[in-house]
Amino acid sequence: SRFDRKTLIAGLERQASASNKKLAASTLEQHSSIFLHSYKREESAGDDTSWCPLQDLGLFEEVTADDGKTVYLVGRNAPLGLSPRVFLFSLIGYFERQNASSLSLSQIVHGEFSPGSVFRLDNFQVGGLIEGVEKEFGGVVRFIDTADTQQILLDRTLAPAWADCLMGVGDELNV
Structure with a gap:
């Protein structure tokens, strides 16, 4: 499956609404950024300060769609270490x-x-x-x-x- 940042934010908003919680747009944006950076390392990040062990799992892949938008592909590889x-x-x-x-x-x-x-x-x-x-x-x-x-x-x-x-x-x- 695939998703983009906008879809992720909409999903977070639905989860918050289902829990009767109202979150600011800035909070949703921040949480989606944290999630994405936890699982996908920025190519420009040369130091270890932005590294997270979850990035090594390779659970999703960042690609550019035909329309130029960044999308994330999920489930293309079995997690490393799944014995x-x-x-x-x-x-x-x-x-x-x-x-x-x-x-x-x-x-x-x-x-x-x-x-x-x-x-x-x-x-x-x-x-x-x-x-x-x-x-x-x-x-x-x-x-x-x-x-x-x-x-x-x-x-x-x-x-x-x-x-x-x-x-x-x-x-x-x-x-």
Whole structure:
């Protein structure tokens, strides 16, 4: 997906309104600048004073659109350091919150607070991570990919011991 500064400010304004808060235009502008600079380093910034560790994640890319405006592309790369172990932890947590033992690939990629939406992953990236989980933690998850369905099955009995803290909590994990 993509957004520009104007869209970001409008989204912040909607969030504030939904919380019954009125924010000045200057505050919204300032907060959007802080957000953008937290995740995207200015090319002209040669010193470390403007560096933020979040910039190394590469969660979005700044590009110039055909009309000359600056836009930000989101979700083009899987976050660095997202290992099969971390993905499995988030996947088990999501299955528990859904109280399910099988979910569609679409739910895992696009569902609210799903691993795909949290880590900004597309179908291909989620498929690759599930493949990594299958190799590293044989049998815990299985990816069923047929002509009419793409389903992920979770076998809780084969989950690693470190995942026990997620088992059986259901909606208690929802924030």
